[in-house]
Amino acid sequence: MDGTDSSAPRGARRLRRDAEANRQRTLQAAREVFAERGLGVNLDDIARHAGVGVATSYRLFGNKQALINELFEERVEALTMAAEQALASDDPWDGVVGLLTMALEQMAADRGLREVVFSEVGGRPLVAQARRRFVPAAEAVIRRAQDAGLLRPDLATTDMQLVFYMLSCVIQHTQPVSSTVWRRQLTIVLDGLRVRPGLTDMPVVALTAAEEEQVAGVTPSSS
Amino acid sequence: MDGTDSSAPRGARRLRRDAEANRQRTLQAAREVFAERGLGVNLDDIARHAGVGVATSYRLFGNKQALINELFEERVEALTMAAEQALASDDPWDGVVGLLTMALEQMAADRGLREVVFSEVGGRPLVAQARRRFVPAAEAVIRRAQDAGLLRPDLATTDMQLVFYMLSCVIQHTQPVSSTVWRRQLTIVLDGLRVRPGLTDMPVVALTAAEEEQVAGVTPSSS
């Protein structure tokens, strides 16, 4: 139940060649099954899909959580890179569009990723760590576009995170029927984010960073 | 497991006075507990909260589903009235704002309602029926605002439903920390819905009505 064991070749001993092959097959099967059906699937299904026994998967990874951690380290990493990449674009507004678009495209491609990023259950260290890179990058993208007078100045970083969340919800909800409609809602939101005459005043104050972390289920960063 | 029994005073026989009192107490307790903690709570908790035994609740309602049905008939009804009321407002744009605001305020006040309306599990007849009134009313509100040149003309009814859904997700997500931030996301979305020069083109086609019903988990209306 505790996901503390990060587990590469466990302990330090090398695996026998066939065992290593089974490890890779399990990993690949997990990638596919998690992406399609989410983290809810049981290891039995993954093992079957990989063509190995359940016990094999358990010996190679210890438990389900360890498998998830190992798999999604790379996915979460890719997600944070989207934010940093968005900052690299020349036009500040393109940065905002790119940030949301790239991040959401990744979410659209992987149900497991959506569940990891927005897991209700408390403080995955994996996510907390990724946030420490993602959030500042997103903040910079936002600030730059606001300074250029392109992004509504009353927008807080925490608002952007909720925007990201709600579009992920649309993705999740519509996925079985259409893999692209969410781009329409994104278009609407982006039009609502852009500066223009007659922008409506925000009716309430934004979430503070600490509140946002609470919403995200992450233990507040103490620094 | 089937929720077909709608159950008022079950069968036809009148209840003894104390039984009727317990019925009301259970109903009230369910209202409160469902609103706060969602439909996931077990009847044992509701019964305890009502100060009656579990068996009592089961005899009076048959099963959990029947209790839910009875309770949420009124709530879903209120929701559809919001749409019809929005159509009554003088200004077409106020109609759109009112539709979303009123409906979302109701969602914000009741977690159980959110879960009923967006239940993943298939075709609650209750919801399907409510949709048959809600959707046309919403459609009229949208059409009127579009004809007045106030609402973006490329918006489909199905888009509005997804907008409604995604804001409900924000409500659900932020509820424990703030009961009002969702109004900021609503503001952003409304600004994105309003006509203005330089509105971004929609990148993909909207969901058809049938697709939307599939998304909502309702059996397509055959009419």
Add this chain to the structure above:
DNA sequence: CACCATTTGGAGTTGGCAACTCCACTTATG
């Protein structure tokens, strides 16, 4: 006010599901 059908409460029972283990058997490897 006495009688009895109705109702009650809460300690069970049932069922289902997913995580994880056991162990007789197989297979790489030195």
Add this chain to the structure above:
DNA sequence: CATAAGTGGAGTTGCCAACTCCAAATGGTG
């Protein structure tokens, strides 16, 4: 070819919520 490493899948375990049983209590009626 000896043997430590690895395997598979039929269990076991634990959990949780839905729902039932029945001895005791209680409202309403003649």
